[in-house]
Amino acid sequence: MSEQNTIFSRSLELLRTEYDALTDKRQILRSPTLTALYTELRTLPNEQKAAFGKGLNELKLEVVGWIDQQADVTEQLNPIDVTAPFDINAATPKLLPTENGSKHPLMVELECISDIAYRMGFNVEESRLIDDDYHMFESLNFPEGHPARDDYDTFTTTEGLIAPAHTSTMQNRVLRKYKANLDKAEPIAVLMPDRVFRNEDLDATHEHTFYQYEGVYVGKGITVGNLIATLKALLGEYFGEDLKAKIQPFYFPFTEPSFEFAIERPAALQKGDTEADQWLELLGCGMIHPNVLKGAGIDPTIYTGFAWGGGIERLVMIKYGIEDIRHFESGKLEFLRQFS
Numbered sequence: 148m149s150e151q152n153t154i155f156s157r158s159l160e161l162l163r164t165e166y167d168a169l170t171d172k173r174q175i176l177r178s179p180t181l182t183a184l185y186t187e188l189r190t191l192p193n194e195q196k197a198a199f200g201k202g203l204n205e206l207k208l209e210v211v212g213w214i215d216q217q218a219d220v221t222e223q224l225n226p227i228d229v230t231a232p233f234d235i236n237a238a239t240p241k242l243l244p245t246e247n248g249s250k251h252p253l254m255v256e257l258e259c260i261s262d263i264a265y266r267m268g269f270n271v272e273e274s275r276l277i278d279d280d281y282h283m284f285e286s287l288n289f290p291e292g293h294p295a296r297d298d299y300d301t302f303t304t305t306e307g308l309i310a311p312a313h314t315s316t317m318q319n320r321v322l323r324k325y326k327a328n329l330d331k332a333e334p335i336a337v338l339m340p341d342r343v344f345r346n347e348d349l350d351a352t353h354e355h356t357f358y359q360y361e362g363v364y365v366g367k368g369i370t371v372g373n374l375i376a377t378l379k380a381l382l383g384e385y386f387g388e389d390l391k392a393k394i395q396p397f398y399f400p401f402t403e404p405s406f407e408f409a410i411e412r413p414a415a416l417q418k419g420d421t422e423a424d425q426w427l428e429l430l431g432c433g434m435i436h437p438n439v440l441k442g443a444g445i446d447p448t449i450y451t452g453f454a455w456g457g458g459i460e461r462l463v464m465i466k467y468g469i470e471d472i473r474h475f476e477s478g479k480l481e482f483l484r485q486f487s
């Protein structure tokens with residue numbers, strides 16, 4: 148009898164382990180452990196069968212009990228409410244573990260640029276993902292009906308709000324926010340990186356959604372020389388070498404004069420291209436237009452400043468030799484894993 152008890156208690160332990168490992172818990176009733184016990188029952192002399200059979204039955208009932216309990220637990224799980232995916236009353240979901248994840252390469256590079264600018268004395272302020280006509284155009288010296296508005300074709304809501312086509316939307320805000328610096332003889336120096344939107348036909352160099360890094364610097368006696376030196380320092384630090392740079396005239400309503408800023412392809416990234424291909428246009432820039440300063444309550448006869456705005460994807464594509472901008476938002480793991 149006690150030998151039988153030992154057999155059943157060992158079998159019970161064994162069944163428990165097998166049961167825990169099963170996804171379909173009902174499979175436990177077909178377990179080799181139970182089957183072996185039934186086979187053994189058949190081979191026993193008649194006088195032992197009753198006791199063994201009783202023990203075996205109790206064991207089976209115990210196991211069936213586990214299955215029933217599990218079914219109860221499954222039934223108690225809260226049903227998923229597909230009509231309210233953002234139910235604020237729902238329990239906070241657990242965060243997924245991060246061991247296998249990594250930051251998106253664009254975020255890594257955006258942080259890198261922000262960090263360099265911060266070390267150069269710039270505050271860093273995020274831009275906005277929805278804005279209004281005043282910040283997108285008016286405050287930047289594009290009055291109603293100005294033809295240059297057409298260069299910034301983006302998306303609007305039916306209420307007239309705008310998905311910003313550039314981070315310049317932040318200029319008026321930061322100029323106002325940091326205006327008091329000027330009274331203390333300190334400059335306004337702010338970097339504004341964020342996402343922007345354009346109604347673009349997509350190709351290897353154009354996306355409808357991308358990132359820009361905008362900078363403004365205002366103080367007394369600031370000139371184009373300061374603009375060039377600042378951009379050379381910022382981008383030189385980013386590419387890790389002294390860069391050759393050039394500017395060429397351009398037009399933006401919010402700067403006067405306005406330029407395009409180009410660098411010579413960093414030596415580390417030379418690809419044996421022809422000479423004509425060596426200059427890489429990186430961004431738009433210029434001296435902040437007096438109307439933009441006035442609009443923020445800054446006197447342009449006392450203070451001057453420069454601003455720039457460029458695409459982050461372009462920088463990252465040059466740095467890593469990425470041939471198609473669409474990789475960034477593709478979600479393709481083969482692409483993303485190369486950066487982790």
Ligand code: DAH
Binds near residue numbers: 401430434456
């Ligand atoms: N906002 C411009 C664009 O996206 C780029 C730009 C040009 C920004 C000149 C500036 C600037 O701040 O001064 O095309």
